[in-house]
Amino acid sequence: MTATQAQSATGSVAVSTSPLGAVARWVTLADHVRIGMSLALGAALWLAIAAVVGVVLGVERFDVGASVVNADAHIQLFSVHQFALVFGVAAPLMLGIALWSVPSQLHASNISLPRLAAFGWWAWLAGSITVLVSYLGNGGPGGGSERYVETYLLGLGLVMLGLVALAISLATTVLTRRNGLPLSAISLGAFSAVVGALGMVLTLPVAIGTIIYLWVDYTNARVAFGGAGLIDSWLGWTMREPQTLLYVAPALGVLGDAAVRTAKSRQPLRGVMLTAMGIAATVILSSVTQQAHVFTVGTSPSETLASFVPYALFNAVPLLSPVVVILLSLLALKAGTPSLSGAFVAAFLGVGMIFTGLVGSAAMHLDVLDLVGTVFGEAALVYVVYGAVLASIGAVALHAGAVTGKALPDLPVTLLALLGVAATVLASLPHYIAGLLDQPRAAAVGYDDSGIVGIANIATSLGHALMLLVLIAFIGLFVSSRRSAAIADRYRVEASA
């Protein structure tokens, strides 16, 4: 019992309603709804930061001659955008939504190891704030302040430690609280969550090990790892495709579950669906090589094959995961009697965006296209992360009834999903085009900004701004639905019928 609670003679627990008590309860939170919502809220704040930085970057790159920010800060600005998208938004948002909804999917009262999950949330929060402060103090990759570069490494390590703790809690929940069901019989959302969580447990510690090396080297000899300028070359694999697929893997399950509920039928090829989600786990191998695998046509068939096999393993195979899930979701709709829901629309479009990002990443690693080092990769990442945001909207719409007792109305969710996909395409597609026209990544100079490239850069700014609006509107919708007296939970009504 916490200090804010007092047990009466009859055994009922009186909870302090004082502001201090409320703060104490929040600090010592250990239930899945609060932890999950805290993570989602933290990720929403980082999404706002990512969107604002995205707007600034678009404006900065619109005109090569003009300069909105100091030229020395360019690398850090691109770096903070990447960090915000991956470790600020994608990973914590997906984990948060999974922690929030998985117990209800398993008919469990809470997550396993709730205090470990609470530690993970606080570690992520403290680490992400530390990273933000280090960027503001001229730290981060390429940073000029020694103290703040060290702070950045500390913060990044803390963020990853927190995510690993959250992933352990999530994976343990699914593995131990299944009420006797085999893994093949649990909900698709819970299955995909455990795939993503196990992937994070096995890959992020590798990155933590690299961070320890970097920190020791940076604070001492600086002979092995090359100082602040090379941090991104050692840790960049954690923030690009295919590794990002592990962070957003729960989105696949959201689509699978949403399709089944929308179709009011079973998934005809459930085994294939589970296999497709499991394929995402092949990405774990990315932590082994930690480098981009570019396909080059060699001078002999054996040379071409030697280049193609790693390319296919790291870029083409992960594509199977979202594409099979999308196709089987459509098959479920065909097999049932669907009535379109906001959850399905958001999840379908979200996974579609994730797939588009992964296709872009695979294309980028074709040597013949010469896209490595261009903004093409940045666009692929935005596709994946904003796709995860859309899928999260779908997840909240799908599970709000079961978790909070109040479902979200379908029409506004559908409209927000459509607006969100427009924002995603606007924030990403123009950079696919600019990448094909050789606009370099992580630089605001060295390209021709006239014509299509200039328009593309300003279009991405509009896309990020639109995503910010979608975020605000969705939070408003969620809060208003919690306050409304009785919005029918149609899934529950259907279940009881």
Next chain:
Amino acid sequence: MTAPALTAGPARRTSTVLVASALVAAGAAALMGGMLAMWLQFRANAPTRVASDGVSLIKDWLKKDVAIPEVASNTMMFTFVIACVMAQWAVYSARRGDKSHTTLALAVTLFTGLAILNAQVALWMQIDIVLRNDAYETMFYTVTGTMFAIVASAMVYSLVAMFRVLAGRTGDHDVLTGHALYWYAVSGMFAAMWFVVYVQK
């Protein structure tokens, strides 16, 4: 008249502590595995130069005059075997309801861990290298320091398990099994590090 059939009991739930211990062990193994992989990569890519005799090649990795204190490192390796045996003894004793032997086994595991840390500190004091000179030294202290922290985490697990037994929770076998599993995993990690860092150098 036949007796009515009994209904099936609830399905046995998989132990949370055991699964969590396995996941933490897997994460720690990934951490150490990644660090050792980088060690091997750096060693393979270490620059070579021609020696003063003009014929042989010298690899700029471990300096010729630096000797790894093999007594300390080998002692640590063998001490891990004792730690594993003691951790398993704790599981065996707990299953027999033998509280005193369970406590003793956990205490010995804890002190075995302390002996390992002591040997590691002795090794650091005996080896004649400092942190500020080259890549080998940076990586040596980093990887052995991380292993030090992992062993310390296993000791914390032993301490917690021991206090639970002392407090009367002797029937909680899953914690002791998870504890033994973690010590096995840590021993495996150390064996890999011992071979790469202390034997192959």
